[in-house]
């Protein structure tokens with residue numbers, strides 16, 4: 001998985017071959033349209049307010065692909081939250097030069113707000129990722145046996161080998177990432193959106209996608225297909241807590257985005273009072289049907305993101321916090337998070 005995705009020249013991501021959206025290999029939340037970034041921008045604005053409107057606030061994004069999410073966030077904040085826009089820095093953590101070039105093209109209008117790094121560094125603010133964790137390489141370990149890759153004739157095949165290390169885990173790369181984010185977050189939140197499982201829910205399996213088709217095997221179209229794995233949310237949350245982070249919320253995307261939408265327009269809601277000042281009023285009498293005043297296109301985008309049979313239940317959102325204060329109330333996105341799905345640290 002590591003070589004297929006990250007080989008410097010042949011890897012699906014590192015070569016720049018990864019294509020997302022209608023003409024690419026698959027859709028992500030970001031590729032549905034700008035409304036995803038707009039709602040997350042509102043959530044970041046609430047976090048900025050919660051941290052005391054600090055003037056060194058950084059939005060860190062990892063797995064930024066072509067920079068479209070950053071662009072959607074910055075356009076929204078420039079228009080609706082200029083006081084926040086004026087102080088924030090948007091930091092993209094991008095190890096691959098070909099993707100950095102694409103990002104700087106997309107983000108040209110915002111170049112004075114953006115910085116690029118190839119690894120994480122200390123920050124106060126929010127770390128955001130969409131479908132970063134599912135792209136981290138895993139080992140296929142089960143019951144003391146590890147599936148490894150061999151060559152038979154001219155084909156790659158899986159072979160099963162006894163596991164020699166006693167404490168090996170499947171998702172070590174993701175756990176190392178948690179250690180790294182925790183070490184670099186001075187104050188604020190981590191928001192990770194991805195598809196995954198909690199506790200003993202069904203064992204994850206690798207998904208291989210190309211040209212909007214699910215392929216049968218990771219050995220098909222190597223370097224031209226995406227390989228992802230269900231995120232094991234429980235071990236991520238446990239590792240975060242072991243690193244001094246607190247689980248601030250966990251829910252599915254449907255409830256998360258609905259929480260933000262509803263707080264944004266709920267009459268009298270304090271969460272976004274200052275942000276609402278810069279936005280048009282929702283049409284009178286339309287409350288509950290059209291929470292964001294918008295076009296039919298925007299409503300279609302929202303439906304795709306929210307509908308339980310589209311992306312609404314497929315994706316989950318984990319928020320972690322550090323040094324925010326012991327009494328921090330729920331973020332808007334977790335207002336409707338009811339079932340906490342046995343997530344460690346939440347009961």
Ligand SMILES: C[S@@+](CC[C@H](N)C(=O)[O-])C[C@H]1O[C@@H](n2cnc3c(N)ncnc32)[C@H](O)[C@@H]1O
Pocket residue numbers: 013014018020028029030031062063064065093094095096129130131132135136
């Ligand atoms: C499935 S894509 C998601 C792209 C985008 N966030 C979206 O939702 O459209 C996963 C991305 O994570 C990136 N990635 C994986 N590991 C990374 C790391 N350690 N640092 C930065 N980006 C990474 C890959 O290069 C790829 O662009």
